[in-house]
Amino acid sequence: MKYKLVAVDIDGTLVGEDLVIRDNTRRALHQCAQQGLVVTLAxxxxxxxxxxxxxKLGLDVPLITYNGALVKHSGTGEVYHHRTIPLxxxxxxxxxxxELGLHLHTYVDDEYYVEEYSDWSRRYEEISGVTGHAVGDLEKFLTREPTKFIISEEPEKLEQYIDYLWEKLSPKLYLARSRPIFLEILHPxxxxxxxxxxxxxxxxxQLSEMMAIGDAYNDxxxxxxxxxGVAMGNAPPDVQAQADWVTAGIEEEGLVVALEKFILKG
Structure with a gap:
């Protein structure tokens, strides 16, 4: 099968905990683009x-962001698609x-907001590279539909409430774990x-002409x-079970391994 597009997750797939794109990864994705494939981030x-x-990758394409809620061009800023959560x-x-005492972040017009700064705010900013805004009461602040929410907690606390949150919010909303410490909430x-x-x-x-690589439940x-569909070797076993093929982990440059197997040397 000759693929026309490759979609790459960022955290745990494109980059590891150091958030750095390795030279081999950059080179492999550049070679995919040279072969005529659309290379995008999802x-x-x-x-x-x-x-x-x-x-950093030299991509001038629409990007799949907010778990698919916003598709926006990296160069022109043109918005192709945007789904928000009803107010x-x-x-x-x-x-x-x-009520549950959970730390909540909300996202409006590609800015992120919290009631007050906390260790979770700072932790999110370290990962995302984006500075948030403390606005006090979020319910009063939200007069426009947000793109998404993130609940940030230690994995053990999220596990404690996850079934209850699913019962209360699904199927009215889409819930997914993007990291062990993040539960994302978006339009259903x-x-x-x-x-x-x-x-x-x-x-x-066509979707059948696409290759996608990821490592988490939101993939x-x-x-x-x-x-x-290619799962990273560092993905949880039940995520790996949903993929067509499992590559090496992030530390073994699993993204490069997959690109070389199916596109660059295929």
Whole structure:
């Protein structure tokens, strides 16, 4: 199969904990582009947190951000697709998290907001490279529909509440773990697969002509829905089980291994 597009997750796939793109990774993705493939990023990150990685890779393409809720061009800034959370549901999420004592981040117009700064705010900023805004009462602040929420907690605390949150919020909303410490909440139609489907329609590329590579639960729909879904070796076993093929882990440059097997030397 000759693929026309490759979609790459960022955290745990493109970069490890050091958040650095390795030279071999940059070289392999550049070679894919030279062969005529569209190379894009498909991530839960904000657009403004994703764009620097696209620039480092020399990508001038639409990017799948916010788990597919926002598809926006890295160069022109043109918005191809944007799904937001209805305001009534957004207020329900804020009240629920306050009741449970969970740290909540919200995202409006590609900026992120918290009630007050905390260690979780600083931790998120270290990962994303984006500075947040402390605005006090989030329910009062939210007068426009947000793109998404993130609940940030230690894995043990998230596990304690995850079933209850699913019961309360699903199927009204899309919930996915992007990291062990992050639970993302978005419009119920959102997924990276939806973002890729929309992008494919714009570019004239079928999902069957796409290859996607990821490592987390928010990658599962994408890995199952494209022509070739590749899970990283560092992905949880139940994520790996949904993929067509499992590559090496992030420390063994699993992204490069997969690109060389299926595209560059295929």
């Amino acid at each position: 991530t839960g990150r904000m657009f403004q947190s994703t764009k620097p990685y696209a620039e 009534e549901l957004a207020h329900e999420i804020v009240r629920l998290c306050k 139609s959102v997924s990276k697969l939806e973002g890729l489907r929309f992008l494919g329609e714009c570019l004239g590329i 599962v729909e994408m890995l199952k829905g494209v022509g070739l």
